[in-house]
Amino acid sequence: MSLSGRSLSTLKNYSRHMAQIALYYNQLPTELDEDQVRDYLWMLQKKTNKPSKSSFKHAVYGLRLLYRLTGRDDRAIRLPSIPKVHKLPAVLSKQEVKALLKAPRLLKHRVLLALIYSAGLRMQEVCRLEISDLDFDRMQIHIRQSKGRKDRYVPLSQLMKRGLLSYLSACKPHYYLFNGKEYGSQLSRKGVQWLMQDAVSKAGIKKKGICVHTLRHSYATHLLEDGLDIVSIKELLGHSFLETTLVYLHMAGLGRKAPFSPLDTLYTKEA
Structure with a gap:
């Protein structure tokens, strides 16, 4: 930042x-x-x-x-306001996530996508992750200087720990958890975008608007559906404002009743 x-x-x-x-x-x-x-x-x-x-x-x-x-009054030059488009992001079902994570041929790619989903990471966060950011003893991942210049810790899942240990043993990355083409460099965002789209294609997912960030949206939505409270999800995602996290309430299937009119219950036997 x-x-x-x-x-x-x-x-x-x-x-x-x-x-x-x-x-x-x-x-x-x-x-x-x-x-x-x-x-x-x-x-x-x-x-x-x-x-x-x-x-x-x-x-x-x-x-x-x-x-x-530069101290210039921008009101002197009338800049247009930008209309906000309130559009809900795409979210994958759990079955689609399973298919996606199995799709890549390389272990490195499978582990990378699984890590983004398992910890709700932003693309730049996973690219910048260093091996030393993984704490296998405390079962947590240190996300450094993320959006808003804030560090945070996110839980490391048991399944993800096994996958990461296998990856570290087999691929032996240097410094960064996921290296780019040059020795010791970090994987580029374009590289992550490419492997995500390749995995989406191989998994046969036809939804529109699927991108790397979809895994983060799916992480938050699935946590909410599994019963985690919205404030905890806000902290895990590193959001500054709760309003940003509240969008997932519109996306999660929380077993709510279908909308109905109170007139239909007004003349029931109980009433």
Whole structure:
């Protein structure tokens, strides 16, 4: 994590868009007037079709942050608000998770996907995991400097311990738990994304919107369905606000009754 509580990848996206604006006008973004900014955003919105698309959002949010850091009043240049799309994320069933975790041919890939699901990890968290972050005695994993610059500990499952010990013995990774192509390097996020999509395809999962983060969503949803309270899930996920975690209440099948009208029970024998 870095400036203003934003992740390094987010700041890189902001910087890239500020560079694109500078190249477009051959001027620094801080030197542009309102008409120039509005014209550029109009062009970008036409290109991306929707103002909620990531390229448009990063341009607007990047300008807001730049203006704030340079002491410029961003209200002087009216930046558009970004509509929030309230869309529930995709979640896998337990049977689909089982199929997914069996799909990869390599032990390393099976263990990696299982670890993401078993501990509800973000993709960058599993890429940055070091071997020393595993505590087999206390049965926990140390997640360092995650989103929001917060460390946290998550439980290490017994099944995951067995898988990790087999993997460490067979593959002998160096420093990072999952190495990239170069000796001692960490596995890239693109590599994790590729193996996830390959596993989804091999497992025959047809749901739309499945990505690496789906395993984290499935972890939280399954914990909730298995009876763990929402506050504990918030802490395990490393969320700063409970509101972020509450989305899983809409996704979990908690055995609730089907919606009905009170009129149907108004004239029962008991009433």
